[in-house]
Amino acid sequence: MTLTIADRLLHWYDQHRRQLPWRGDPDPYAVWVSEIMLQQTRVDTVIPYYDRWLAQFPAIADLAAASLEDVLKLWEGLGYYSRARNLHQAAQQVVRDFGGQLPNNLQDLRTLSGVGRYTAGAIASICFDLDEPTLDGNIRRVLSRLFDVVEPLGSSQGDRILWELARTHLPSGRAGDYNQAWMDLGATICTPRNPQCELCPLRSDCQAYGLGIQSDRPVPKPRKQIPQRSAVAAIILSGSKVLLTKRQEKGLLGGLWEFPCCYVDENFTGDSLQDASRREGANLPKFLHQFLLTEFSTEFGSEFATAFAKEFPVETYVPNLFGTYKHAYTHFRVTLHAYLFPFKESSEKLGKHPCLDWVAIAELSNYPMGKLARQMAQKLAKA
Secondary structure, eight states, X not given: OXXXXXXXXXXXXXXXXXXXXXXXXXXXXXXXXXXXHTTTSOHHHHHHHHHHHHHHOOSHHHHHHSOHHHHHHHHTTSOOTHHHXXXXXXXXXXXXXXXXXXXXXXXXXXXXXXXXXXXXXXXXXXXXXXXXXXXXXHHHHHHHHHTTOOSOTTOHHHHHHHHHHHXXXXXXXXXXXXXXXXXXXXXXXXXXXXXXGGGOTTGGGOHHHHHTOGGGOSOOOOOOOOOEEEEEEEEEEETTEEXXXXXXXXXXXXXXXXXXXXXXXSOSSOHHHHHHHHHTTOOHHHHHHHHHHHHIIIIIOHHHHHHHHHHSOTTTOOOEEEEEEEEEOSSOEEEEEEEEEEESSOGGGGOOBTTEEEEEGGGGGGSOBOHXXXXXXXXXXXX
């Protein structure tokens, strides 16, 4: 009897499957958390985060009841923070709409925040034994090589072909193992670089291997030039405290705390300020200074803006450079210059605001931050 691709894949998987914390007797909540964490993140990076997550939020109800700030703090360092916000929101949906139990069908799973076709298929097949395919980066790569898919990754035509291939070879009754077998094959043998084709159970079927073009598959999506941006941040000190602002919950780094910051090439405070900064040769400290005065006046009230303007006159005060930091986000790279503004007056006189907080330098580690803000906080704590 001729063995199918699925037969040989599953035979290999039964012998070589990876031992991962969320496998074994799969708990739907644990699998869901792992699948979200694994998006664009390596397994060895995810495991300690996964363990800490399940220790702090052992059930969906625990996650739903947590504050977003606690959720983001636990996620800190894993990146792509919208994943954490979506997990938190979806947990609240599950408690509200599904009695605290993750739904066991594809349609309802897809209604949850942050759960798309891939994640829904993984949960449905692994946890509920539904005959549903899924596609992650590993599976896309293996299928692209196995069937010599020439359409670029991420293209609508390429996605359509890969989903059809994943479903065509799916064996009834073992969809969960089948999906995880593709994942493991891609993670351990059919790797992005230097695939170990001699160890692959599907080598005889692999069209790319037969043509000697496995290194050319999958065909990458055409790369766009990644823009380089400039940003400025203010380290505003008052005794042993420093000023933090909280970002809006939606968008890049949503809900995280940071030092007051703005992008030089983005119109935060009006065309006149942006144009003036450019005319002055991008005088970053002055640009930051003017931004802060405008931002504090419009967002946090005149009391703070007045105190800031008195302490740091824009005409005469030249802030010292605290440090320069670089980071690459998904769609752009940024170089950030941070400057010092040490208040002489007590910060207690400056009022309070939900998105503004004077934080003891020794307590900065308690606040969820992005990578750049965390680097600045760590340097400040050591100073």
